[in-house]
Amino acid sequence: MNMQLLHDILTCYGPSGSEGRVAGVIARALEGHADSVTTDVMGNLIAVKKGKAGGKRIMFSAHMDHIALAVIDADKNGFLRVCNVGGIYAGEMPYNHVAFGNGVCGVIGADEDVKGDLTVSDLYIDIGAASREEALSMVALGDMCVVMPRVTKLGEHRLSAPAMDDRIACYVLLEAMLALGETDNEIAAVFSVQEEVGLRGATTAAYTINPDMGIAIDVTGTGDVPKAKTKLAVELGKGAAVKIMDRSLICTPAVVERMEKLAREKSIPVQREVLPYGGTDAGAIQKTRGGVPSGAISIPCRYIHSGAETVDLRDVKACIDLTKAFMEHSA
Ligand SMILES: [Zn+2]
Structure with missing residues (x-):
């Protein structure tokens, strides 16, 4: 191979x-x-x-x-709100690192007051911005991010990747x-x-x-x-x-x-x-x-x-x- x-x-x-x-x-x-x-x-x-x-x-x-997440808005503190592109299980997303096509990186977080199962609208992305203006100078509405690409070998025969x-x-x-x-x-x-x-x-x-x-x-x-x-x-x-x-x-x-x-x-x-x-x-x-x-x-x-x-x-x-x-x- x-x-x-x-x-x-x-x-x-x-x-x-x-x-x-x-x-x-x-x-x-x-x-x-x-x-x-x-x-x-x-x-x-x-x-x-x-x-x-x-x-x-x-x-x-x-x-x-x-599968990806697309930016639908940014709040006044610079956190991105997203929608799903394909079959995203919201509960499995928090604390993954993500990458945008232009090289901007982020961490997925989730609203902490949610009772029951998370949905994608409970997720946000922290890209290190402190305001809406700063966030939207780094990414545009509609930009998509994916879980940070990487490859991890498990044991002799197995491989793991997003x-x-x-x-x-x-x-x-x-x-x-x-x-x-x-x-x-x-x-x-x-x-x-x-x-x-x-x-x-x-x-x-x-x-x-x-x-x-x-x-x-x-x-x-x-x-x-x-x-x-x-x-x-x-x-x-x-x-x-x-x-x-x-x-x-x-x-x-x-x-x-x-x-x-x-x-x-x-x-x-x-x-x-x-x-x-x-x-x-x-x-x-x-x-x-x-x-x-x-x-x-x-x-x-x-x-x-x-x-x-x-x-x-x-x-x-x-x-x-x-x-x-x-x-x-x-x-
Ligand atoms: Zn497939």
Whole structure:
């Protein structure tokens, strides 16, 4: 695994709608490894490798955007008030450091008189300003911050970072593209935008690409922590997760079958994922035009949408192998 490339992808600033820096890192790594690399109106980065006559067109999608907080106002003492951009769990946010795109940093705080569960409107951001004027000279209304990018190694195999969802999948898709030789299939690798606010980038990319099959690569939850609230069978370190369903799609059975068959043939460790919440780009691809057979390869991830999303690098390797096998295998 290319740990420097992975680190660069994990630490880029890229809230929903401002994914350009992530796209830049990925586009540079793709140089010479695709027949075309383009950026569409929405900001999706689309790399295409041509197949042979009669081959199928398969779209893969991994989203570049990271959940964020957007500035809606500053109070007279310089504290910023914010709204969520994507699925923020307010209770998990306090005392995280955050970074804005212009380099301004802050600490998230929460109103101390709140009874019960925190909501995003109870949060504030302390950027070191002492007045409204000073705060708004440092950041503008609408500017977005993300939990401060960093990467922490846990034990021999595990890695923790705030933007694991879904940069780890961007890395999986990128590595599969870099390793891919000649295939019958035409492969369209989409590094998509604005997934966290409603699968928006994948929606327009799928319309343009008009694929014969669609595969999302994304993180999924696990049930392997003490007293886990949701009884999920997925565990860290048990391999790539083959999605069966989530709230955005019920995967096309033929796609699931093809994935599991390839995993058996290539001895790639896999586990089934049945997610009672959440969604992914495949949900948008499946509903494109007259419908597209769709599925997803998921990287098991603990503490999703917190500042410490954690994956196992052996699962990441299995996901790269399964993605590459799926690209190569004649449909
Ligand atoms: Zn995601």
